[in-house]
Amino acid sequence: MIDLYTWPTPNGHKIHIMLEETGLEYKVHAIDIGAGEQFKPDFLAISPNNKIPAMIDQDGPGGKPFALAESGAMLFYLASKTGRFLPKGLRERWVVMQWVMTQMGHVGPMLGQAHHFLQYAPEKIEYAMNRYRNEAKRLYGVVDKRLQESEWLGGNEYSIADMATMPWMRAPERQGVDIEQFPVLKRWRERIAARPAVQRAKARSPGSPAAARASGSPRGSSSRAPAPTWRSRDAAPRP
Ligand SMILES: N[C@@H](CCC(=O)N[C@@H](CS)C(=O)NCC(=O)O)C(=O)O
Numbered sequence: 001m002i003d004l005y006t007w008p009t010p011n012g013h014k015i016h017i018m019l020e021e022t023g024l025e026y027k028v029h030a031i032d033i034g035a036g037e038q039f040k041p042d043f044l045a046i047s048p049n050n051k052i053p054a055m056i057d058q059d060g061p062g063g064k065p066f067a068l069a070e071s072g073a074m075l076f077y078l079a080s081k082t083g084r085f086l087p088k089g090l091r092e093r094w095v096v097m098q099w100v101m102t103q104m105g106h107v108g109p110m111l112g113q114a115h116h117f118l119q120y121a122p123e124k125i126e127y128a129m130n131r132y133r134n135e136a137k138r139l140y141g142v143v144d145k146r147l148q149e150s151e152w153l154g155g156n157e158y159s160i161a162d163m164a165t166m167p168w169m170r171a172p173e174r175q176g177v178d179i180e181q182f183p184v185l186k187r188w189r190e191r192i193a194a195r196p197a198v199q200r201a202k203a204r205s206p207g208s209p210a211a212a213r214a215s216g217s218p219r220g221s222s223s224r225a226p227a228p229t230w231r232s233r234d235a236a237p238r239p
Contacts, residue, residue, distance in 0.1 A: 001027065002024055003029060003058065004053060005055065006054045006206060007033050009033075011071045013158070014163050014164050014167055016202070018085065018202035021085065023128075031043055033052060038051060048101075053071055054068065054074075057078050070163065072104040076100070085160045096154035099146075099153040099154050100160055102148050103168065104164070107168050108168055110136060111139065111169075111196045113177055114133055114175040118132070130177075132176075136176055139174065146186050147188050169185065169189055
């Protein structure tokens, strides 16, 4: 059983998608980052950088609970645990790694900044808005070009690289990007969105109407964040 600490954001969605794709059993714990729950000491014990997502695999390496944060590391962990969505061949595997790292190092941080400066910043700063809008467009172009030569980001197979990247490209208009300029990327996004696991993942995200119905809570959290099963990250067994 995996305890997933999450909130409905692109980084959170990635892990929901992987858990649904692999069929692993998991329980959702909502960490309301708008209310500052990511700074609570219990959460900090499993996520040292105060960010969602994070998880505790109750059946971690050695059969003991194992805590992990950072969505890229979590995707690699879940792929290693299940032997799925990360190719076995070394050439293919490293290419998937390359695209997961492109998402972690560029797509997430830059589109996140575009989102921030275009939608949320209390002050409209032209320089920042242009900088991140341009970078967002450039990155959509990088992904679109890759998908012109390859069915999926990592190669011939749908992989954790696609799961990591697609949730960031769901709302291009909020990042200053016209999706019609990237038709191949648009079709790739639709293929992923149509997958039953991706639809189930969305439904189980905190705040979704389906999750709210299941939990009886207006915010759809199946559980508020409980205390992790240990007090300090150092106590968590490492692989
Ligand atoms: N590199 C991290 C980024 C995680 C991240 O930025 N999470 C955001 C939500 S998408 C968060 O928890 N923000 C709360 C805050 O910054 O206080 C990952 O991929 O897991």
